Amino acid sequence: MSNNTTNGDVKKTQRIAVISGKGGTGKSLVTASIGFVLAHCGYKVLLVDMDLFTGGLTFFLSGLSEKPDRISRGLLDVFADKYEDKNKDNQNNCKIDKIKISHQFVDGNLFLLPSLSSRRRNVSELTISKDVSTLPQIMNILFRDVIGMEESFDYIIFDTRGGSDITSVGSALTCDKLVVVTEADKVSWDTGRILLDAIEDAWNAYCYDDPFPGVGFILNKNVLPPEGVETYLKKIWSAKHITTIPLDRDAIAYFQEDKMPIVEDISCEFSEAIVTGIGDFFDVMVGNSKISERYINLRIKAREKK
Numbered sequence: 001m002s003n004n005t006t007n008g009d010v011k012k013t014q015r016i017a018v019i020s021g022k023g024g025t026g027k028s029l030v031t032a033s034i035g036f037v038l039a040h041c042g043y044k045v046l047l048v049d050m051d052l053f054t055g056g057l058t059f060f061l062s063g064l065s066e067k068p069d070r071i072s073r074g075l076l077d078v079f080a081d082k083y084e085d086k087n088k089d090n091q092n093n094c095k096i097d098k099i100k101i102s103h104q105f106v107d108g109n110l111f112l113l114p115s116l117s118s119r120r121r122n123v124s125e126l127t128i129s130k131d132v133s134t135l136p137q138i139m140n141i142l143f144r145d146v147i148g149m150e151e152s153f154d155y156i157i158f159d160t161r162g163g164s165d166i167t168s169v170g171s172a173l174t175c176d177k178l179v180v181v182t183e184a185d186k187v188s189w190d191t192g193r194i195l196l197d198a199i200e201d202a203w204n205a206y207c208y209d210d211p212f213p214g215v216g217f218i219l220n221k222n223v224l225p226p227e228g229v230e231t232y233l234k235k236i237w238s239a240k241h242i243t244t245i246p247l248d249r250d251a252i253a254y255f256q257e258d259k260m261p262i263v264e265d266i267s268c269e270f271s272e273a274i275v276t277g278i279g280d281f282f283d284v285m286v287g288n289s290k291i292s293e294r295y296i297n298l299r300i301k302a303r304e305k306k
């Protein structure tokens, strides 16, 4: 699917940041799954692993792409060289391995900007990880020097680190939509509120002219009837749209085999919930209707072909 609409207008790339107040809520998995569904529906998608600390997305997708120890340059190298090296103006500073995800359903449509590489740098040693005032510069480097050909993607989706830091707040500042992933516990909710407040503060400081991004919520790994949690979240977070994904034992088995449930098995609880959830999210938030219906039809056709 190209960016040029039939009447010749250039369609704007949608940028989405997947965030959460604490770690381990399922952000990387949600990012990878959204990317997979959209790419399978024919959209050109770039996933950006902004979790410079753990590189969860780079690891999650390594079964379909490259292991980090085979990646020569990742985002962490770009930021480190730009900020910490003496030869800051060296053109090679901005080079990165843009990795194509290889799978018959998404081939040619899904790409990853990895965070980690074989250089095994540690972000906590870099000044950029500590100084929030570097945010606008970092995001400028990312868009101007690294992504560059941004307009050729229909969607750019950022996976971030849990909590309020340069990876989550920085990504959010460049996005049209935010997806907050939460678990069903108070730590998730309270830290999620703190993160959204931090993003709002940074937005007012750097992006005050633009409207604040729309926010969608995913309640992940849920084990109890979700109604109580949904009512609570709607109250404390003013959440309008909440998607619930159950804790799924089959999905856990796939993860243990280094496989993604959304790729392997469309009918496991996790995949069903995420496809419907992404469909709802895209209908309501991004204005791209019938994503889930199209995706399920494509998967049924693929199964019939076998």
Ligand SMILES: Nc1ncnc2c1ncn2[C@@H]1O[C@H](COP(=O)(O)OP(=O)(O)OP(=O)(O)O)[C@@H](O)[C@H]1O
Pocket (backbone or CB within 6 Å): 020, 022, 023, 024, 025, 026, 027, 028, 029, 030, 051, 054, 056, 160, 161, 162, 220, 221, 222, 245, 246, 247, 248, 249, 251, 252, 255, 270
């Ligand atoms: N719905 C689910 N059912 C079962 N397991 C899940 C589900 N969602 C996520 N998990 C598991 O939870 C763990 C954390 O997921 P993931 O790495 O995507 O979270 P994260 O928010 O990106 O974590 P981090 O903050 O460390 O980057 C993984 O082991 C993943 O396989």
Ligand SMILES: [Mg+2]
Pocket (backbone or CB within 6 Å): 027, 028, 029, 051, 055, 056, 057, 159, 160
């Ligand atoms: Mg992660």
